Amino acid sequence: MTKTSANKLFFNKLLAFLGLIPLLVFTGCGTPKTLPLQKPKFNLIYPSSKRFDDQATYQSTLESINNVALAAEINGRIIAMPMYEGQKVKKGTPLFTLDQIQQKANADSSAAEARKDLVNAERYIFLNNQGAVSTKDRDYYVTAAIQSADQARSDKATLGYKNVVAPINGTVGNINHKLGSVVRSGESIVNIVDNSRLWVRLDVPGELSYRLKLGMPVQLDVPNKPEIRANGSVSFIAPALDKQSQTLLIKATFDNPSGVLRTNQRVSARLLFAASTSLAIPEAAVFLQAGKTFVFTAVSPAEARRMLGRPIDKQAVPGSLVALQMPVELGTLENGFYPVRNGLGASDRLVLGNLAQITSGSVVASK
Numbered sequence: 001m002t003k004t005s006a007n008k009l010f011f012n013k014l015l016a017f018l019g020l021i022p023l024l025v026f027t028g029c030g031t032p033k034t035l036p037l038q039k040p041k042f043n044l045i046y047p048s049s050k051r052f053d054d055q056a057t058y059q060s061t062l063e064s065i066n067n068v069a070l071a072a073e074i075n076g077r078i079i080a081m082p083m084y085e086g087q088k089v090k091k092g093t094p095l096f097t098l099d100q101i102q103q104k105a106n107a108d109s110s111a112a113e114a115r116k117d118l119v120n121a122e123r124y125i126f127l128n129n130q131g132a133v134s135t136k137d138r139d140y141y142v143t144a145a146i147q148s149a150d151q152a153r154s155d156k157a158t159l160g161y162k163n164v165v166a167p168i169n170g171t172v173g174n175i176n177h178k179l180g181s182v183v184r185s186g187e188s189i190v191n192i193v194d195n196s197r198l199w200v201r202l203d204v205p206g207e208l209s210y211r212l213k214l215g216m217p218v219q220l221d222v223p224n225k226p227e228i229r230a231n232g233s234v235s236f237i238a239p240a241l242d243k244q245s246q247t248l249l250i251k252a253t254f255d256n257p258s259g260v261l262r263t264n265q266r267v268s269a270r271l272l273f274a275a276s277t278s279l280a281i282p283e284a285a286v287f288l289q290a291g292k293t294f295v296f297t298a299v300s301p302a303e304a305r306r307m308l309g310r311p312i313d314k315q316a317v318p319g320s321l322v323a324l325q326m327p328v329e330l331g332t333l334e335n336g337f338y339p340v341r342n343g344l345g346a347s348d349r350l351v352l353g354n355l356a357q358i359t360s361g362s363v364v365a366s367k
Contacts, residue, residue, distance in 0.1 A: 042353035042364045044298050044321070047346055050280035052331065052339045054273040058202045062220075064263040065253070066168050066194035072183040074098060081179045089166040089192065096189060097163050114145070114152040121145035170194035193263055198254050199235065200269050203247035211273050212237055218252040219270045220261070230254045230261060234271075278331070278339040285350045286330065286338060293330055295344070296323045296351035298364050312361035321365035323351055323358045 076098035083095040121141045128138040173191035177183055200220070204212060214237060220230040232254035241248050252269060254261070261267075285295050299307070301316040304324050316322050328343035344350075351364050358364065 042351050042358070044349045044365060045282075045285070045352060046349060047279040047281050047340060047344055049277055049346075050337055050339070051275055051277050052280070052334055053270075053275050056204070056208065056271045056273070058204070058269050058271070060200040060202055060267060060269050062198045062200055062254075062261055062263055062265045062267055064193050064195055065197045065199055066170060067263065068167050068170075068192045069188055070095065070164060070167070070190050070192065071186055071188045072098060073185060075182075075184050077182045078177060078179055078189075081175075083172050083175070083190065085172055085175055087172040088170075089172060090169050091166055093166040095164050095166055095172070098183070099162075111152045114148040117141070117145040117148040164189070166192055168192055168194055169196075195256055195259050195262060198256050198261055198263065199232075199251045200254075200267065202250050202252065202269055202271070203242070203245065204250055204271070206241050206246045206248060209241065209248045212248070212250060212271075217272045218254075219272065220254060221268045221270070222261075223266065223268065228260055230256065276339075279344065279346060280337040280339055281328075281330075281344065281350060282352070283333060283336050283338065285352055286328075287355050293328055294325050295328055296355060296358055296360075296364070297326050297344075298322070298349040298351055299324050304361055308360055310361075313363045315363045316361070320363050321349070323360060323362045323364045325360045 078096050079099045080097035081095070083089070083093075089095070121144070124133055124138045124141040127133040128135060170192040171194070173193050175190045176188055183189065200218075212234065214234055216234040218232050218234060220232065222228040232252050234250055235253040236249075236251035238249040281295065287294055298321040301312060301318065301320060301322050304312050304316070304322040307324055312322055326343060326348075329341040331339035331341055351358065353364075
């Protein structure tokens, strides 16, 4: 092949390729196929009958009914401490022991003083009877003998404070001193906490005070732990409202045999005033508009025209169902459902779905 022939062949191929370009362009610019728009899907339900509790919820902190702070009743050194933090103890279990060197010395000294004063008192009584001393002198020594005897008994009693035992059944809390520590009278050593029975304090608004009764049921819930729940009852109602807050203090008591609840734990407490059964609708069926509560009901086209007083969706043929916006009065949301106070009956059909896509007169169910 000559150079001229080769150039001619290349030129012909190039023309052939360029000739395909318009075809490719026009083919690629063809009208795209459009997918048919899908109609939104809606579900229809009837209001159901559910139990609702008339209740009020408050935040509070658990307190143990039996919680004893043990303090040293004498000055001394801790010479024995068989207890440990978290220990389960019975009433009478030994907890700690204090030395009594100083207390024993004081008791011995006051006992000796009492014996001396007693001898003096007896002698002056005898001398007074003989007329050798005045009644005033006799009374002075008799009074001194009585006072020293009282002091001796008091000092002897302190010797009983050496061994400290658990005053109640419970659990040993935080121990504030170690073995060998020197403590002063009145210093806190340890707390014994009984979590088997707990209570909460609730400040109830004064306007609800007339509804409170002893024995009224109360439920406890622990935040973020729905599996923990306890049932108790009102055990105390204050006789008067707080002057400043105008609230009424009540206490509710709870049994806690498993020990899952603890002193100082934050909880929600629900006062259950009463229970009733009512028509209920799910939260998903409700929407707000201009601060008012509405639902969509599904009615016949004829009913929709009558209620709206205007034409409706052209696709609303006989046998289909049309959405109708209805105002309703509802109670407090509980477990995802509202109790119906007014505006709906048991035979009304409710529309569930994307309510933002509905207007009154829209077809929600075809024949």
